[in-house]
Amino acid sequence: MKSLEIKVVRKILEAGMRIAETNRRILKEKGITSFNFIGAPGAGKTSLLLKLIENLKDRYRIGVIEGDLATTRDAEKIYQTGVPVVQINTEGGCHLDANLVGKALENLPLEDIDILFIENVGNLVCPTAFDLGEDYKVGILSVPEGDDKPEKYPVIVKVSKAIVLNKIDMLPYFRFDRERFYFPIKKLSPSMPIFEVSCETGEGISKVVEWIISKVT
Amino acid sequence: MKSLEIKVVRKILEAGMRIAETNRRILKEKGITSFNFIGAPGAGKTSLLLKLIENLKDRYRIGVIEGDLATTRDAEKIYQTGVPVVQINTEGGCHLDANLVGKALENLPLEDIDILFIENVGNLVCPTAFDLGEDYKVGILSVPEGDDKPEKYPVIVKVSKAIVLNKIDMLPYFRFDRERFYFPIKKLSPSMPIFEVSCETGEGISKVVEWIISKVT
DSSP, rough: OOOHHHHHHHHHHHHHHHHHHHHHHHHHTTTTTTEEEEEEEEESSSHHHHHHHHHHHTTEEEEEEEEEEEEEHHHHHHHHSSSEEEEEEOOTOOOHHHHHHHHTTSSSSSOOSSEEEEEEOOOSSSSGOOOOOEEEEEEEGGGGGOTHHHHOOOOHHHSSSSEEEEEEGGGSSSSOHHHHHHHHHHHOOOTTOOOETTTTTOOOOOOHHHHOOOOHO | OHHHHHHHHHHHHHHHHHHHOOOOOHHHHTOEEEEEEEEETTTTTTHHHHHHHHHTTTTOOOOOOEEESSSSHHHHHHHTTSSSSEEOOOTTSOOOOOOOOHHHHSSGEEEEEEEEEEEOOOSGGGGGGGGSSSSSEEEEGGGOOOHHHHOHHHHHHOOOOOEEEEEEGGGGGGGOOOHHHHHHHHHOOTOOOEOOOOTTTTTHHHHHHHHHHHOOO
């Protein structure tokens, strides 16, 4: 049973990797730079996206893929900004996969997109294990979640190319030790950019915008 | 390939269900009532546990299983209270399963436990799909995560026997519409107990304690 399981799981993973490579090739051909936003429920992924779109949409053509278990709430918010958006409902699935993203790409005007933002399902764990064919994974954490999260969820640090710490306007109301937050990130990845932001007040957003622009090909 | 996959996945699930039934039988034989706490990272699962232990430990003998991807931070906090605790590190796994819990049970003094609290890995999605052999799943959400979480993550509502809304001391600082939070819960499960608490101030904890006691056999 065990070896059969391993064989089947490997075949599923290999199939996923092939589709991720196809997505990557398509995005490259179209000259699209892509970002996969990963964070727990309520970390502020959609709020950050809205702020980034607001700051980038006059200079770049943006597209969005919204991942959620249920509802189209997030896609509706993005739609209001005027950028093309496709909602994926995973119907209980805990992460986006390359196959779902590949299907979403078919429904976006790829010729007219410079930057693709993918908002993953709210989950700090599972989405880290799946290559969607994106260029950069970005980890979104927030002050109310606590300063121990990078230490307790090291996978998000390992796979991310940048970490955003959201809701810093809430720092006065929570016991949150910046040192304790930064230390495990710097230990695992000394050159990791860490952006402290508040999507509520707009503080720090410009630094994320600059980083995004520096990655656009 | 597809039918082979389905067969293998079914065998894995069936094996998990058998182990869950074994856990359930063992817990029943020992007269233990068990609760599986599920919530996103930072929702306050450990803080709630600490409050419940404080309020229950003079009347009941308590045991704890702590699930985390990495570190023994949470188990250390529980250990300070003097109750027996076993830490499970999933090494990246996104949920506890019956097999892991079965092994943890072997390391707890079951003869001397009335109430077993299991704290799952911080994840609002995957843990909802796994029967550990526990009596009650309890969903832990928090104000900073946003009022839209029950609607966006309906699985937690479907499997839970009670919902705890933590960090209500933060209500003045967040846009949080109670109606919007309650509505999808009441729609899916009209008689669901919903407890508003603050593990920081202690507000509302006594109601959760009463509910726990009402379930103890």
